[in-house]
Amino acid sequence: MTFIKEILTELEKLAPLPYQEDYDNAGLLVGAPDTEVTGILFTLDITEDIVDEAIRRQCNLIVAHHPIIFKGLKKLNGKNYVERTVIKAIKNDIALYATHTNLDHVKGGVNWQIAKRLGLQNIKVLAPKRQILSKLAFFCPVENTQEVLQALFEAGAGQIGEYSNCSFRNEGQGTFLPSENANPVIGDRGELETVKEHRVEVMLPSHLQGQVLSALKRSHPYEEVAYYISALENENQEVGAGAIGELPEGMGSTDFLNHLKNSMRASVIKHTEPTGEAIRRVAVCGGAGSFLLRNAISAGADAFITADYKYHEFFDAEKRIMICDIGHYESEVFTKNLLHDYISGKFSNFALCLSEISTNPVRYFS
Numbered sequence: 109m110t111f112i113k114e115i116l117t118e119l120e121k122l123a124p125l126p127y128q129e130d131y132d133n134a135g136l137l138v139g140a141p142d143t144e145v146t147g148i149l150f151t152l153d154i155t156e157d158i159v160d161e162a163i164r165r166q167c168n169l170i171v172a173h174h175p176i177i178f179k180g181l182k183k184l185n186g187k188n189y190v191e192r193t194v195i196k197a198i199k200n201d202i203a204l205y206a207t208h209t210n211l212d213h214v215k216g217g218v219n220w221q222i223a224k225r226l227g228l229q230n231i232k233v234l235a236p237k238r239q240i241l242s243k244l245a246f247f248c249p250v251e252n253t254q255e256v257l258q259a260l261f262e263a264g265a266g267q268i269g270e271y272s273n274c275s276f277r278n279e280g281q282g283t284f285l286p287s288e289n290a291n292p293v294i295g296d297r298g299e300l301e302t303v304k305e306h307r308v309e310v311m312l313p314s315h316l317q318g319q320v321l322s323a324l325k326r327s328h329p330y331e332e333v334a335y336y337i338s339a340l341e342n343e344n345q346e347v348g349a350g351a352i353g354e355l356p357e358g359m360g361s362t363d364f365l366n367h368l369k370n371s372m373r374a375s376v377i378k379h380t381e382p383t384g385e386a387i388r389r390v391a392v393c394g395g396a397g398s399f400l401l402r403n404a405i406s407a408g409a410d411a412f413i414t415a416d417y418k419y420h421e422f423f424d425a426e427k428r429i430m431i432c433d434i435g436h437y438e439s440e441v442f443t444k445n446l447l448h449d450y451i452s453g454k455f456s457n458f459a460l461c462l463s464e465i466s467t468n469p470v471r472y473f474s
């Protein structure tokens with residue numbers, strides 16, 4: 109038996125909800141976490157047709173990229189497709205979950221999927237986020253340091269890029285005077301004690317602060333643990349908008365546009381004038397990414413692949429970069445494959461279905 113909350117836990121390991129933008133509404137939109145899963149349908153968007161597909165394929169959980177409930181829903185009387193879709197899902201006991209800008213912001217997320225389809229190598233986050241890391245410093249008897257650190261690493265501290273178990277320690281003397289009501293592990297009530305201690309520092313994602321501090325308190329021998337936690341200004345190079353990588357070899361603009369069209373199955377690409385240089389470094393951002401143009405240029409990208417570009421924004425390329433708008437749906441539709449493949453590796457006791465319906469509301473006439 110698998111419950112919805114177990115699926116959500118796995119999805120949120122890939123794309124933690126605190127990484128979503130403030131305006132977003134990712135998470136469990138409809139349904140109860142302690143419901144047993146009968147099957148999961150993966151899709152880019154949730155529409156009434158998608159809910160019908162879930163019913164037909166006996167899936168009681170729909171995992172999507174775009175949250176069907178995005179703005180406040182004040183009435184539910186079926187006057188538009190959002191309300192009708194939500195009503196249909198509730199009536200049929202189908203849970204709705206969206207992993208949106210949080211999935212845009214992680215390694216292995218939406219932009220990694222685009223980069224991989226294009227065959228980019230050496231993929232990195234284009235605009236790393238700040239103010240999402242903290243530092244924990246704590247004091248510990250030297251003989252207990254390793255055990256406490258191990259508990260902190262298991263709770264998610266000490267990861268920097270491809271390096272885990274990162275910490276720093278130095279040795280010194282800690283002092284304390286236990287009161288008459290204290291229960292000291294070392295020393296006696298009412299007597300000043302001096303202990304050989306380590307001062308240890310580790311970094312952690314700020315959203316894991318609760319679980320890291322409980323691991324500290326659980327594993328530390330002292331009745332009262334001395335620690336400081338502080339917010340850092342550092343960029344988190346693992347988390348942020350867009351991605352950038354390199355093609356194995358430079359390509360002429362026509363070859364590149366053909367490659368882009370084929371690998372993303374785009375029927376049309378709106379692009380700016382080629383710069384005349386070969387295209388090797390490529391920046392990508394699924395969905396509306398014009399806000400990242402400056403990052404793409406300063407990272408030395410020859411082309412920027414995104415969607416939802418407005419007419420006047422195309423002028424900003426100024427022949428320094430080729431902007432390629434492949435369409436919002438086309439840039440993100442393979443997100444359903446990414447989510448399907450990710451969950452397939454972890455659960456196999458119920459159906460995991462890729463939606464067969466195109467939810468693209470845009471048609472091209474040529």
Ligand SMILES: [Zn+2]
Nearest residue numbers: 394395436440
């Ligand atoms: Zn989107």
